[in-house]
Amino acid sequence: MNALGIDFGTSNSAAGVLVNDKPFLIEVEAGEKTLPTAVFFPQNSAEMRIGSAANRALIQGEEGRYMRALKSVLGTSLMHEKRRIMGAEMTISDIIARFLEVLKTRAEAQCYTTFERALSGRPVRFHSKDEGRNTQALADLTECYLKAGFKEVSFMPEPEAAALASHARQDGSLGLVVDIGGGTSDFTVFRKQAGTQEILASHGVRLGGTHFDKRLSVRHVMPLLGKDSLIGKEFGEGALAAPSAIFQDLATWEKIPFLYTQQTRLAMAKLGKLALEPVLFSRLLTVLTEELGHEVAFAVERAKILVNQEDRSDARIDMKMIEAGLFAVMSDQSMADSLAEYGADIRDAVKETLVLAGVSEAQIEQVVFVGGSSLMSIVDDGMRAVFPAAEFLYSEAFTGVVDGLAIAASRQS
Template sequence: MMQQVPRALGLDFGTTNSVVALAAQGESHLVNFAGARATGAVFRSALCFWHDEDAKGGLAHEAGPWAIAEYMDYPEDSRFLQSFKSVAASPIFESASVFEKRFRFEELGQMFLARMIAHAGGTIDARPDRIIVGRPVEYAGSRPDEALARRRYDAMFAGFGSEIYYVHEPLGAAFSYASRLDRAATILVADFGGGTSDFSIVRVEAPGAERRATPLGSTGIGIAGDRFDYRILDHLVLPMLGKGGGYRSFGKTLEIPRSYFADFADWSRLALMRNRRTMEELARLQKAADDPVAIGRMMTVIEKELGYPLYDAVGALKRALSSQETATFRFSGGGLEIEEQVSRAQFETWIAPDIKRIEAMVDAALKKANVAPDAIDRVFLTGGSSLIPAIRRIFATRFGEARLATGGELTSIAHGLALIGEEANLAQWAA
């Protein structure tokens, strides 16, 4: 274990998971969370709220795996929020309704950070001056406002450290991978997160060089793990909740509004559907629907907070199909009983439009960096979705299997961010 006093802290604040690393004297180590609920160094980016008379304002909250445990014990009496990072750049999002209170993005973020610190066993109670926070190259959302995201991040991290720097997430992964290399190389880092996929091309010099790594160009796109999850929901679950069905209005049959099903695309929107206005709208829709039972299932999924087990089942299928040709999707709850065999080929058909856009973004990164494919010495794949075979084929086809490298899919960014924090010319890395 590292004995020196940490000089920098790297935080990979992710859509699905968050990871913290500390660096000193050119070495970094991960912060492992402590307690019965802990899951090592990976801390789920989630919050759970519930009423508690002893808590300030009568509302208690937890984060990470402790939030999941609280929700699983009392799903109908709690509010569970995950992937709230995905709304950081959204001008549409103003606040989240949690019972009778409303919370802005930065308030959710500060509560999350406070609980993450509390569960770190004292290791980050006192933090280094230099805090390096990862940020996506391209934020999630249809029309992301980068300046708005920056203001929200600044408010979220106010008080977390005296020097806050934001660095593109794939550059963190690149710096982590560079520590493995003993010679100069041009590398492409492909980082597949929960909300975005980012690509950076970096020139790495041999150990001992004055500047070890130089960014050449980056691109990003708001397509990643959450989008792949939604493709599974769209084909296996949403038709049973009424998608594609109709309802009667003034003597005409109209398609059930797709906006309801779009809200199943990510946790931040699905969790917020449980409000009186939305439930009253769905109750009226149910009376006019051609298939009222299907609308009833959707209402039950929302009312009983079944989002987590639903997405958990989706994630289990996606992971299984990364290593198997076929797998079984199983979900039970809210009047839904689904057990269906799914092949990898089916899944790849569902995500084919997304794969095509990711391929175009990889090509755009090469063009932006003015680097030809054959000039790339190594391709480093990181992030959970990098394990999907269809994703790996994008890079194997362009660069050859021998040039691909993986490892530390969930932790490499935090490692690299912490190491970047020790650089003398840190401002050159900041986004």
């Protein structure tokens, strides 16, 4: 019985099997081989929509609860907290399981078979430093697959899957996969020869496009909603900076839905009354009351992708959904300044991968890029500096990992 290869990504997911020695990717939604890892629960309904249908519901302003980037919750305490979502009690673990179950059902309908086993990708590290959380995250994801109806699940590091699918040379030279996704950056040093693949080392850090979005939002958008503004003291003279946690959470994809509580709205309304610039807090309250956090995050993500294009020097982050005419401007320079530290972190992680593999920069002859955020120029520029002489290969950014999982899954059968 075949195993189904599944790339459950922070931002996008895909599934595939091997057919005639080639990866066959499931049409996970109409006409598409990947779908956004997003869910939407419409109000007064037991239905759950996933992927682009969930995104559409959000964009069209349908009443309900939207969630994205749930992979980032694996290994955290939010995972197993019961929440009331549109009248039903559920945990994030239940929601991820239901998402995976839909992928399983769609794959089975297209392959005319039942998949009892899954080969899932996993980031090398879900959490950069905390070993306990890392182990917990894998246990959490395993539980989700079992709840989704798979009898068995095994895992393969995502960059190792991408290495397998890559068209790197088969001559024994060394290659490096650089997979910068939505939630993590993952690296593998490998060598291909005569149809076999040797893995010298894999390494990863919890850093990806969603962290870029967060930093860009905190720097460009959150100040317009009250971040860093002054709050008068309730008793006595003077003022203090507004507490920053709410702005950090509002800029964090997976945390946005947890802010839509009466308690948070009341706390922010109270701050607004004491604020020296109440207009900023009235915008924040609009975001919390009208549940506009994801729309703001999408506006930031869109601007990031626009500014990253070579011929663009800036972009507007449109916030007219909060207030007519409201926008922030993100320039090449302000984006580069905001993300410089992350570029350095990625370079450091690559160097650490080489240390783990016991090889030098000069020995890497090919660098294979995977993941949507590998399209960011800070990644490209950083890698050019580390590997000036290497050949750069651009595999399919969004399907390199699932292709490899489909290949590896067939070898398990």
